[in-house]
Amino acid sequence: MRIAWGITGAGHLLEASVDVLKYIKNEGHDLSIYLSGAGEEVLRMYGLFNRVKSLTGKGYYNELILEKDQERSYPMTGRFSLGKYDLLVVSPTTSNTIGKIVNGIADTLVTNAVAQAGKGKVKTLIIPVDLEAGDLETVLPSKLELELCQHCEVCEAAEACPQDAITPGVEINLLKCKGCGICQQACPYQAITGGRKITIHMREIDIENTHKLFDFDGVEVLASPEEVKKFLTKE
Numbered sequence: 001m002r003i004a005w006g007i008t009g010a011g012h013l014l015e016a017s018v019d020v021l022k023y024i025k026n027e028g029h030d031l032s033i034y035l036s037g038a039g040e041e042v043l044r045m046y047g048l049f050n051r052v053k054s055l056t057g058k059g060y061y062n063e064l065i066l067e068k069d070q071e072r073s074y075p076m077t078g079r080f081s082l083g084k085y086d087l088l089v090v091s092p093t094t095s096n097t098i099g100k101i102v103n104g105i106a107d108t109l110v111t112n113a114v115a116q117a118g119k120g121k122v123k124t125l126i127i128p129v130d131l132e133a134g135d136l137e138t139v140l141p142s143k144l145e146l147e148l149c150q151h152c153e154v155c156e157a158a159e160a161c162p163q164d165a166i167t168p169g170v171e172i173n174l175l176k177c178k179g180c181g182i183c184q185q186a187c188p189y190q191a192i193t194g195g196r197k198i199t200i201h202m203r204e205i206d207i208e209n210t211h212k213l214f215d216f217d218g219v220e221v222l223a224s225p226e227e228v229k230k231f232l233t234k235e
């Protein structure tokens, strides 16, 4: 199959999405990956950008497409209105992107892809972060835990960081962080965590928006990226 996969800026379901992308590639499908601007940033923060990049770059319809290279009219998404893909998957899908889709807004790379897929009748699978009301456990990228920081004269973690992303005793600049985890090893007080779990509350408006998607023509909402495997067919 010729598959397009959009990644938006959510930490939740991100690693599970990358695992399914790898599966799809190994199964021999063509795979274009579309990253929203936030999707690219968040992939880097969680140390997953290079894994995603390594799945692409092997010819036509196997590209990594970045929002920042597509200016404001997102010409690459014309492929969807021309029906060039068999399937569009968006996973993970942020509350922001869902809110835009259900209101007919197409002003990012991924929201344009979904809009054009509707016009070109390309089947679309959406895996939202906000699906059911209630609390959700999710994981953080690298984090300087201030209550554990000993404010050492020389911060070993900051010294070790190849991105110069750490302001000792203050914070990690996540826009510089590449999620390599070297800082976690370097700090003798384990004051930097990676993948710490937190519980967040789903907002009612985000759940409402997701539920509006259930009635969209040509769109199916799935609970996990793993479920995408059911939609893959051999040529």
Ligand SMILES: Cc1cc2nc3c(=O)[nH]c(=O)nc-3n(C[C@H](O)[C@H](O)[C@H](O)COP(=O)(O)O)c2cc1C
Binding pocket: 007, 008, 009, 010, 011, 012, 036, 037, 038, 039, 042, 045, 093, 094, 095, 096, 097, 108, 129, 138, 141, 174
């Ligand atoms: C580390 C990190 C994790 C995030 N995780 C989520 C998330 O799980 N769900 C979500 O809706 N937004 C999350 N965000 C916020 C989005 O990235 C932000 O709303 C962004 O503007 C979404 O843009 P996009 O929908 O075009 O990708 C996260 C941001 C950061 C920095």
